[in-house]
Amino acid sequence: MKAAYILDGQVSVGEVPDPIPQQGQVLVRTHSCGLCASEAHFLQSGEQVVGLCQKHGGPYAGLDLSRPFVPGHEYVGEVIDYGPNSKKPIRIGRKVTSVPIMRQAGAHSVIGFNNDCPGGFGEYMLLDEDMVIEVPSGLDDDLAAMTEPLAVGLEHARRGLPTNEDTPLVIGCGAIGLGVIVGLKLKGIGPIVAADFHAGRRKAALKMGADIVIDPREMSPYEPIHDLGGRQVNLVYECAGVPGLLQQIIQSVRFDGRIVMGGYCMEPEQILTFSAQNKRLTVYFAGGEEPQDMTLALNTIADGKIDIGSWIGAKIGLGGIAQALAEMSGPEAAIRTVVDPRKF
Amino acid sequence: MKAAYILDGQVSVGEVPDPIPQQGQVLVRTHSCGLCASEAHFLQSGEQVVGLCQKHGGPYAGLDLSRPFVPGHEYVGEVIDYGPNSKKPIRIGRKVTSVPIMRQAGAHSVIGFNNDCPGGFGEYMLLDEDMVIEVPSGLDDDLAAMTEPLAVGLEHARRGLPTNEDTPLVIGCGAIGLGVIVGLKLKGIGPIVAADFHAGRRKAALKMGADIVIDPREMSPYEPIHDLGGRQVNLVYECAGVPGLLQQIIQSVRFDGRIVMGGYCMEPEQILTFSAQNKRLTVYFAGGEEPQDMTLALNTIADGKIDIGSWIGAKIGLGGIAQALAEMSGPEAAIRTVVDPRKF
Incomplete structure (x- = not known):
């Protein structure tokens, strides 16, 4: 062939x-x-x-x-x-x-x-x-x-065990990050904050259901967000796969925060466990989709729920x-x- | 004074x-x-x-x-x-x-x-x-x-969200590790596996309620355990604070494992997130006790439940x-x- x-x-x-x-x-x-x-x-x-x-x-x-x-x-x-x-x-x-x-x-x-x-x-x-x-x-x-690709994001979304109490932040709005936004939206979790350096990606995040998009050069997504009545993100999805980003999130997220590590990095990452312990953080390492995610992704696409x-x-x-x-x-x-x- | x-x-x-x-x-x-x-x-x-x-x-x-x-x-x-x-x-x-x-x-x-x-x-x-x-x-x-000190271990124990499905491993049987064993025992979780290089510490672990104690020089605690009908540990408590041990656990624990990081390390730890993602691991970073842990610890001591x-x-x-x-x-x-x- x-x-x-x-x-x-x-x-x-x-x-x-x-x-x-x-x-x-x-x-x-x-x-x-x-x-x-x-x-x-x-x-x-x-x-x-x-x-x-x-x-x-x-x-x-x-x-x-x-x-x-x-x-x-x-x-x-x-x-x-x-x-x-x-x-x-x-x-x-x-x-x-x-x-x-x-x-x-x-x-x-x-x-x-x-x-x-x-x-x-x-x-x-x-x-x-x-x-x-x-x-x-x-x-x-x-x-x-x-x-x-949508199913991968849906898996990452559920891997973080999101609840209605959470204010999620999705870092990186490529296919995986966009899929996470869809997954959170399907579960009724929000408001959803999304961050990406590129305007086009931020626009795509809004289209998928993000409530607030942030250019990290302009403001920190970890501070209380005025447009959300001072809410602060506590559940961070790393969908960028940028070396060093995991430690940056550990450094920046609030006490009792949770992190879903979705982006793949091939080099060992340095993390300061001391900081993560002082803040009582949880890190869920996410991999790929399972059959249940594929079924949900296909149904979501077929139903026309998202563009x-x-x-x-x-x-x-x-x-x-x-x-x-x-x-x-x-x-x-x-x-x-x-x-x-x-x-x- | x-x-x-x-x-x-x-x-x-x-x-x-x-x-x-x-x-x-x-x-x-x-x-x-x-x-x-x-x-x-x-x-x-x-x-x-x-x-x-x-x-x-x-x-x-x-x-x-x-x-x-x-x-x-x-x-x-x-x-x-x-x-x-x-x-x-x-x-x-x-x-x-x-x-x-x-x-x-x-x-x-x-x-x-x-x-x-x-x-x-x-x-x-x-x-x-x-x-x-x-x-x-x-x-x-x-x-x-x-x-x-008992309350710290009780906090670590609950931080891992242990259930009856889990087979926990406690690495390091100083006060913190022993407190984790007590905490798991109080919740009815088990069998509990404990590992320490020192015979005296292993003896203390048994006294606190561990079911199996392992000298890591003699056998790996991560393999299926014959004396437990082939059960394999899946919830690992790091209570040693040894640099490099976190990555060693990531490397060794089974798919879908969970790790409670209790031991304090001051230097950055290198972890291979790629491995942790392939195995869908979760790491809970544990800190110190909260008032609820102090109350449980004091009641447990006062009741004479443990020596x-x-x-x-x-x-x-x-x-x-x-x-x-x-x-x-x-x-x-x-x-x-x-x-x-x-x-x-």
Whole structure:
């Protein structure tokens, strides 16, 4: 099949082996797949990520960077076939998405970051039949492809155990931070404060349901907020992945604050536990979504409750991936570029 | 009054000004006061602790190390007098203890680590009348002086939100770790696993209610435990204050684990947030006790539910403090040395 693959830190488009479904696997023709910052990260620092996982444990320990792998983990596709003796939970021709996890030989592989589980930047994929969820008929492919990135934010949102007593602050309004805002809004938590350096991201945060947006260069989000009757944030979502930010939050948040660490940092972080103890802080380390988050994300998108279409910028084919990965950061970048892997 | 005081990193015994109670303050004649590792820490590294608090916030920012201060925050004493216009909640002649906090000019000072709030290593103290709790008549002074150190462990225990589903591990079986074990036992949580390098401490852990004790040189406490039917610890209490131990726990604990950080470390800790995120860990930073913990600790001691007398080693006068502070660590040291400040 045709696919965009990464080999030795380069993106290429070409032929890779057709995936052949085994028992318990669904063969899917991919319709749309979002481009995530983690793909750019693997392209630039794949060895570091794999090395960390090999040394300290983690889902990418088995990825061999000297062999090609097809990325893409924010996918929607059409069911084409099943492996022999499968349960076939969803009918041929229906569209599906899933948590990008494939159970293989008792372990979990991450689809799109594994040499044997190609992701959504190829014509075909294999999914785990126990993980797939059906996309409602009539829902646009590109909107459905936003299910996974939205689900990550929904997981982070609930990870902080938010209550009506909380005043949350979301730092970083990329896809993950925006998903956290959606997740908090769905739970009726608020007012929600969001902070980002970029005006476009702050605008997106308001669209997703933030009540107050802050440019951290202009004011501290940790002080009592006049427009909220003097309320002060106490539940901080780190969705930026900026080295040193965790300690800055520890330093700045109020007594009894809670922090959800969502942004990934590959280097060890220095934290002053003395400060965190004096303030009785709690840090929840957040990872990725679970099936319940995928279901909620898909339902939320399908119900039209949020304007997820506003996340989507350019729509490209396989041939545009390399350039899009190079240009994906920056204040003017769209939240998501989507790839139609049926096109070049 | 006579007191042992710290000045310029030295312990001396001599005359210091008599404390005079103001409105809202209780004048107490001290009967017994425990010697805590934090006093040794202030003696050796006071400037570092005060400097950290001045820079990053914390309760010791106001301590002037170039002026004498009288330490001792694990006290029991007899009510002698009140300041003018006080509420006088407890009758003269009764015995009291308290959270070592004094409200002064809108702020909170820590009794025993403040130039103007002498601690229990002097003949008299001032306490905040809204913080004192009455010691039941007939309860031995030295046992009652264990209320505060026990209360710290009780706070740490509840800070981890333990449930019947948890298998807790307590690392470090000094007073704080032993208090955590008592706190878990009082809540009916278990089996409780405790780890310490020293045999005497492991024995103390069993006496307080630990079900399994481990010498970390002999086996890892994080693996499934054969004697517990293969259960694996998931809620880890760091009560050792050893630099680097937090990251070691992050590295070793199982998926979805929770960590209560009780031990104080003054240097920044390096943690690999990537690992903590992959495992979806939660870290609760624990500080000191609150009034509810003091009440529970005192009731537990008074009810005779635990053999708190086993914590107590030598009983000394003011003149023995300097030597006791120098010798307080090490495998053979008692959990607590108690000081009778009425004696030299």
